[in-house]
Amino acid sequence: MDPSRYRQLQVTWKGEIDEASQHAVSELNRRFDPDEFTVVLNGRKLDLWVRAVDLRALASAVSEVRKQYPTALPMAKIVDEVESVGSYGIRGRKRVFVDYNRERKVVGRRTKEARRGKHFYAKDHPFERANHPFPKEYEDRIVCGDSEDVLRALPDNCVDLVFTSPPYNFGLAYQEDQDADAFDWESYFAKLFAVFDECIRVLKFGGRIVVNVQPLFSDYIPSHHVISRYFMDKRLIWKGEILWEKHNYNCKYTAWGSWKSPSSPYLKYTWEFLEVFCKGDLRKSGQSANADIDAESFKQWVVAKWSIAPERRMKEFGHPAMFPEELARRVMLLFSFRGDLVLDPFAGVGTTCVAARRHGRSFLGIDIAEEYCTTAKRRVADVQMEFLR
Ligand SMILES: C[S@@+](CC[C@H](N)C(=O)[O-])C[C@H]1O[C@@H](n2cnc3c(N)ncnc32)[C@H](O)[C@@H]1O
The missing domain is CATH 3.30.70 (Alpha-Beta Plaits)
Structure with missing residues (x-):
């Protein structure tokens, strides 16, 4: 042969x-x-x-x-x-x-690409190239407060990676206010984008922002599209989208729609999205010695459909909408270097920070709810203890 x-x-x-x-x-x-x-x-x-x-x-x-x-x-x-x-x-x-x-292969691919223009929507962006050191007093901290306010204290261009899942606004009973997750949609997006404006500002040139967002079922808001549109309008480059397959089948076929009839079939999702955007450049600077993803993981994870079970310890940690640590681990290893600074402006009980701590990244986690911050601090300290054992 x-x-x-x-x-x-x-x-x-x-x-x-x-x-x-x-x-x-x-x-x-x-x-x-x-x-x-x-x-x-x-x-x-x-x-x-x-x-x-x-x-x-x-x-x-x-x-x-x-x-x-x-x-x-x-x-x-x-x-x-x-x-x-x-x-x-x-x-x-x-x-x-x-x-x-x-x-x-497309014949003359590069010439055609040059003619069409790559990420045309991100041209003439306003971003400075110079990056700045992250303030030591915020490094490896969980801060309780409104992210929009907390982030104002940081300089421009000092964060390598933002990874977050925002509050969903479909009525989850979060700790700080049982009704807070059900604003009208315009107010919700206005607040979310005010926080994201700050995230973009503090992100380094070449830094990435990865937002975990689910297709919104009950109110028919394609929030992953709305959020992506916002980042494109802000002239960030869309690096791509990861489909997080959770395999969480929910069998209420008729709860919001018709049964065996085209009149109003209700579409169901077992997955969520991760939208990945870059500030100024698709390439991120970093030393190759600090790339800590192995070949097998790299090969598997660039295929942008990740099968990861949802977090099963939400009751234990007292939070209704956590993502699993494995999701944060993959995002971190694929999109950042060891030693980078990772920010989660909606940190909940600190899953991003826990993964950052475990994988040699620095972090800043911000959440508005005191109780979640307390749990987050405890979880991060537990990882620290694991290292000492
Ligand atoms: C989807 S949860 C994030 C959960 C997190 N990924 C985890 O695994 O624990 C969204 C979080 O945003 C927080 N939040 C809502 N508005 C906020 C704001 N303005 N500033 C900071 N945190 C906020 C909520 O308290 C909630 O914990």
Whole structure:
């Protein structure tokens, strides 16, 4: 086989390769075009020669072969291995692992890009390039207060990354005021954008702001679009959008809509969005020695659909709308360098700050509710204790 025509993968089997396992491999091969997918027994290893494969067909073939040869060594690892490859093209139902880039190349891409203009909406931005040191007295602190006021005390261009999830305004009973999360939408966005104005000001040139926002169901406000539009109007560059798949199915099919009728089907979401914006430049400065994301995570996370379970300890921490630490960890490792300063202006019980502390970033977390700030401080101190143990 010509290695240049295939993506080569490998799976190691524990145990002896008996006759049943050999038959199982032959049977699996029989079901695929050898020009596209072949498994070769190589001692206790399986060499996979993969050009193009329909993953669902592969999974069902593996399970059928398994039924046929129940004593054969398990082959599910083959599917996992193929699935773990992050770079591929799509042709019909198949993932194409070789030459897909060449097939997609646009002739004269750079000239065409130059003619069209990249991120045209962010041209003529007003941002200064000079960055400033972050004030020591605010470093690694949880501050209780209104972010709009607290942030005014910081100089321009001193924060590397803002990561936050704003209050949602659909009536969550937050601590400071049981009715506060249900303003009229104009007031809500006016206040939110006043805080974001400050975030943009304190963000360094080349810094990133990542906002976790969910599609708003009950009031039909596409808040992720409204928020993105705001950042574009402020001339930030949209780096992209991450779909956070939470898999939290909620089966109230008719609660807000029709049942089995096109009259008013109600759309449901098991995911939220992370909108990623950059100030002035898509590239962020930082020393490569301080990039602490490993190759495997990088490969997986740049595929912008992240499956992460929602936070399950909200009762324990006494907050109704936390995001999980894993979400903050990924944002931090993918979008900031070790040693960077991370700001969360709606810090809640301090999940962003906890992740920052754990991963060698400095932080400033601000929340308006005293009780959340107390919990946040305790959580950050607990991480500190873990380090000392
Ligand atoms: C969605 S929650 C953030 C939860 C956080 N991500 C966590 O994991 O704990 C939004 C937070 O914004 C806070 N908040 C609302 N208005 C604020 C303001 N003007 N300044 C600071 N915090 C505010 C609320 O108290 C609430 O804790």
